[in-house]
Amino acid sequence: MMEMVEDPRWALVVARDASADGAFVYSVATTGVYCRPACAARTPARRNVRFHPDPAAAEQAGFRPCKRCCPDQPPLAERHAALVAAACRRIEQAEEALSLGELADGAGLSPHHFHRLFRSITGLTPKGYGDAHRANRVRDALAAGAGVTEALYDAGYGSSGRFYAAADATLGMLPSAYRAGGATVRIRFGIGSSSLGRVLAAASERGICAILIGDDDDILAEDLHRRFPQADVTAADPDFAVVLDQVIAMVETPAQGLSLPLDIRGTAFQQRVWQALRAIPAGQTMSYAELANRIGQPEAVRAVAGACAANRIAVAIPCHRVLRSDGAVSGYRWGVERKRALLAREAG
Numbered sequence: 001m002m003e004m005v006e007d008p009r010w011a012l013v014v015a016r017d018a019s020a021d022g023a024f025v026y027s028v029a030t031t032g033v034y035c036r037p038a039c040a041a042r043t044p045a046r047r048n049v050r051f052h053p054d055p056a057a058a059e060q061a062g063f064r065p066c067k068r069c070c071p072d073q074p075p076l077a078e079r080h081a082a083l084v085a086a087a088c089r090r091i092e093q094a095e096e097a098l099s100l101g102e103l104a105d106g107a108g109l110s111p112h113h114f115h116r117l118f119r120s121i122t123g124l125t126p127k128g129y130g131d132a133h134r135a136n137r138v139r140d141a142l143a144a145g146a147g148v149t150e151a152l153y154d155a156g157y158g159s160s161g162r163f164y165a166a167a168d169a170t171l172g173m174l175p176s177a178y179r180a181g182g183a184t185v186r187i188r189f190g191i192g193s194s195s196l197g198r199v200l201a202a203a204s205e206r207g208i209c210a211i212l213i214g215d216d217d218d219i220l221a222e223d224l225h226r227r228f229p230q231a232d233v234t235a236a237d238p239d240f241a242v243v244l245d246q247v248i249a250m251v252e253t254p255a256q257g258l259s260l261p262l263d264i265r266g267t268a269f270q271q272r273v274w275q276a277l278r279a280i281p282a283g284q285t286m287s288y289a290e291l292a293n294r295i296g297q298p299e300a301v302r303a304v305a306g307a308c309a310a311n312r313i314a315v316a317i318p319c320h321r322v323l324r325s326d327g328a329v330s331g332y333r334w335g336v337e338r339k340r341a342l343l344a345r346e347a348g
């Protein structure tokens with residue numbers, strides 16, 4: 001009798017290994033359906049199971065998708081990310097804050113499930129995300145030189161009274177104090193690996209407040225403390241891994257952007273420069289002089305370069321897209337080699 005070597009995919013099915021999702025599907029001869037490796041349905045008898053490289057191959061062989069694990073749909077993680085991204089866009093576009101029920105309905109999930117999913121992917125609650133987004137809009141408008149009232153209405157606050165009532169929750173302080181750069185903040189951070197080296201991501205309650213790149217974790221953490229001397233800085237809990245993963249994915253593929261809100265702190269001038277940087281698309285570059293023109297202060301080239309150098313949110317505020325007027329790749333806080341690598345990545 002010939003001895004058969006068991007297909008390694010069977011062990012993944014038995015273990016319901018979700019990491020195998022997308023690598024193959026299996027069909028069950030007795031039921032005529034095919035499933036994802038991690039389908040929650042009862043594990044079929046081995047003799048009835050065949051493996052297929054993808055859903056199309058299983059359907060070609062005459063099987064239909066399981067109604068439970070929907071193997072003909074994109075992987076669950078992708079669908080969840082898409083649901084949460086759509087919810088983020090709804091929150092951003094809403095005139096008034098949306099309730100948890102409204103958001104959950106839109107995603108086709110129960111409020112409880114939606115809330116958990118949203119938090120696990122963004123690191124923020126839906127309400128926290130909405131507050132951070134509106135606060136960012138107020139800050140952006142203030143930094144761009146808008147009057148306080150105009151900034152508030154633009155950001156969807158129906159009256160300045162309502163904003164001031166909410167200001168402590170959204171900005172952590174009143175706008176005038178915010179502009180003065182005061183107040184203690186709580187900052188969580190995590191460090192992970194990327195193709196450009198170690199990446200530190202830090203978030204306040206309002207969003208990502210720092211992305212630093214380097215070679216040494218201790219030096220990165222010291223740099224963070226130095227940049228936020230008055231903040232209460234702590235290493236993050238394991239939940240933060242989801243945020244860190246998104247930041248690292250953005251460092252690897254800057255063109256995809258970052259769907260997390262940014263907590264941008266700086267002088268009004270710095271904020272105008274940083275907003276102008278965020279308007280430079282991936283794959284394009286600009287000189288410091290052009291950037292100075294863009295913010296309406298063509299004489300302020302040196303100050304613009306200073307604001308670029310003071311950027312503490314690497315890649316998401318793409319100061320690497322600014323070159324010297326002769327086109328040379330000049331200084332970069334996180335190393336000229338990394339700047340070259342980012343530009344090469346975006347050009348390709």
Ligand SMILES: [Zn+2]
Nearest residue numbers: 035039066069
């Ligand atoms: Zn199934």
